[in-house]
Amino acid sequence: MSNSGPPQALEKIVASLMPPACREHVLGDLFERYRSNREYLREALLILPLVVASRIRRKADANVLLIEAFATYLSFVAVGWQFYGASFLYEHSGFLRLAVPAVAALAGLLLFDAYFDRGNREPMGPVQSAAGAAFAMVAGLAFQFLLAGLIPRLRVPLSVLLAGGASSALLVSGLRSFRQAGALRRLRQSLECQFDPHRMSAEEIRTAAFRIRTRARVVRMVLCLGGWPPALVWVWAMRHSPNLAYSLGCGISLAGTTYGIYILQKGFSRGRLEADPSLAMCLEFYRRNLEGRLDLLRHVWPRLIALPLAGTLIVFAADPAIPGFWLKVPGLVLAILFYGSLGWLVQSRAPAFQRQFDALDQFE
């Protein structure tokens, strides 16, 4: 191997393209393997997409990404609908045209995460979260301009792009700040039963059991307060329905939402804990709670998703404001994607519960 390295300018260009988390060792390896400028550049360009993809894979959380994707796309759709009415979405391929900046913005977010991550596992602060969201939206808008230049049919009004981009940036940075503040983790902990009897003393097990009971009460209260607004929306829609099929769809969705709230309430009301419980009682309470949540997760599709999805699909299909079957397709697909993602998000927690359940079996 040659002792002389690549020219400084060439190395600086490659360094600027490499994600910071792997810059040091990748550049060192490339330096060590240096034979000629051409070979160095070729190897660097071959490595670059792979290491960036690897950084994205390590950094991205599929659940969070899905939430961000919906937040971004729905922001653009809502702004398009608000500014130009439903006809923009249905009759002028608005759903498709607005997907372009949303997808590009999402790609921008992933790239920002890959390049922001320095491998020191420090969480992003609110400023970085906002910067990432802003960068992503600028990338989305720039890509949209570029593509609209090549395919004029995909052009989106500037007002929709700017307002949609701004609202997406606000939503995404808000979501990220919420996540960085540990709120999402705490919410997950409330929904799950964080309990490790192998590493806990009897007193700690008792405290954890009481904590699970308190959290279950809070979740039930939140479900009561947060679950009824969607139900009321369906009641309102049913009262203003233009035809029988539309009313039927609203009714099915309303029934599904109400049943979902009932099922969730039931799932978080398992087991009883006395004022001064024995260790066996605490473990039994924990087991019952785990069973309740596992039961919810196993039946998430038939119990929580199926009815609201069916109702929403009927509403979209029966809406006379959307003329023709093909114009209804984007709305139908969006509804399926939304409910499908919701089901997937909930079910993705099942293995964690199952592991806890298995651990409890081993403990006992």
Place this chain on the structure above:
Amino acid sequence: MAQTDSLGQFEQLVLTAILTLGDDAYGVTIHSKAEELARPKAVSLGAVYVTLDRLEDKHLVSSWLSDPTPERGGRSKRCYRLEALGERVLRESALTAKRIWDVTTLAWGKEWGKRWGKELG
């Protein structure tokens, strides 16, 4: 913890390379050793980095940055070490490969086994 029960062939190669290199396991040497083990197939350095990241996520290997050296333009190496879980998984993979070898040698005859054994060195 990430799933470790489905170890790919390339992951086995990289783990074997780290095992044989000992304290000298870093990007360039791991790539050379993996290429030697995978011959006649070519192995790209980028694929080695991606696999190393994945193995680290699965807690099969751990890494750290060494001191910078002048022969690398004043840059550090990222050195890798096999973890206990990695050793166990590699041992299981080697045993499976051995069983496959035994069965195929039995099915295709000892001559075939000797011939390939010589070619593989």
